[in-house]
Amino acid sequence: MNSSPLTSWDGAEAYFTFAGSGLGTGFWLLVAVVLVAGSIWYGTRHEARDFAKWHKTHPHG
Template sequence: MNASPITSWEGAEAYFTFADNPTAMAIILGLSVVVTVGAVIATIIHENETYIDYR
């Protein structure tokens, strides 16, 4: 099952999206933080409301 067209690693290059653009990296990081914090807050609110309903 050696179907890869790559026969050696010589000349291999890496491509990192937005790696050379600090502004884009900051925006992506900021969005990630906002989504994560939002999910945690939504979970806390939901759990507190559910606890009150079953108390």
């Protein structure tokens, strides 16, 4: 499957997204933190409400 146009590693370069600025990295870090915190908050709220409903219908259980 020799389909690559590169024939050697000479002159190979790497491109790093947001390498020159911490703003992009900071933004995505903030997005990740908000998503994780939001998921934990939503799951906790859902479980508390579901348990309260279950506890009303099963007072001895």
